[in-house]
Amino acid sequence: MSPKSIRYLASFLVLVGVGVLAMACGDDEGGGRGPLTRTFYMEAIEPKGSASVENEPFPDTALPDGGGYALKEPNAEGKWEVETYTWNPKQIVVTEGDTVNLEILGVNGSKHDGSIEEYVPGFVVERGKLTRLSFVADEPGVFKISCATHLPSMTAELVVLPRG
Ligand SMILES: [Cu+2]
DSSP states (O other), X not given: OOHHHHHHHHHHHHHHHHHHHHHHHHHHHTXXXXXXXXXXXXXXXXXXXXXXXXXXXXXXXXXXXXXXXXXXXXXXXXEEEEEEOEEESSEEEEETTOEEEEEEEEOSSSEEEEEETTTEEEEEEEBTOEEEEEEEOOSOEEEEEEEGGGTTTSEEEEEEEOOO
16 A cells, blocks of 8 residues: 555545544434423514505405404505414424423413413413413424414414434
8 A cells, every 4th residue: 555545544534533423422412412491482472564555455365263363454544454463483392301491471462371282281471471381391292382362373383302
């Protein structure tokens, strides 16, 4: 083997070594880690939009039933409005075994009757108040976070990934 091929082989082995090390470290940070305590700051919010019939015609299609959507017909000045209730964020992703803390602030709407499928049968969020929930995400899957008052839009997802 020429000195050049030996140098080439040595560089190749160093690269392989770095790769294996990186993979091992990645495992430590991923599936190998223990459960964490995760805190999410959520809000009950109501985005709104408005337009004038002079610039944008009033929509000719109805929105789904339920308290989650409202389309207000043009007023005397021709201004119409649309609004929806929602949770922010719409999706929370944790890993099985994590302790999940939710701090939910009521910003819009006087009261929301919430629930988290399989985890929290019922909770209330009121405007100006912080609702604190805490649970261990011990069952993997996708679970709905709903507000019974403002369906279908005020729905989010709790995603619990299986621990590898
Ligand atoms: Cu609501």
